[in-house]
Amino acid sequence: MTLADDLAARFGQALDPRPEALREASRDFGRLVRATPWAVLRPTSAAQIRDLLRYAGPR
Secondary structure (H helix, E strand, C coil): CCHHHHHHHHHHHHEECCHHHHHHCCECCCCCCECCCCCEECCCCHHHHHHHHHHHCCC
């Protein structure tokens, strides 16, 4: 299973892999750093945020 498959299985429709979403999320607020993410999470609950942090922590 790839990382993308794992994230899709965990977060479903809250995961936004569209190219325009990735472009929008690729810059920080100060426009000092640019890095393209694999996907963008658009959480619909505090539980999804908690689950993402638990998932990302060890990685």
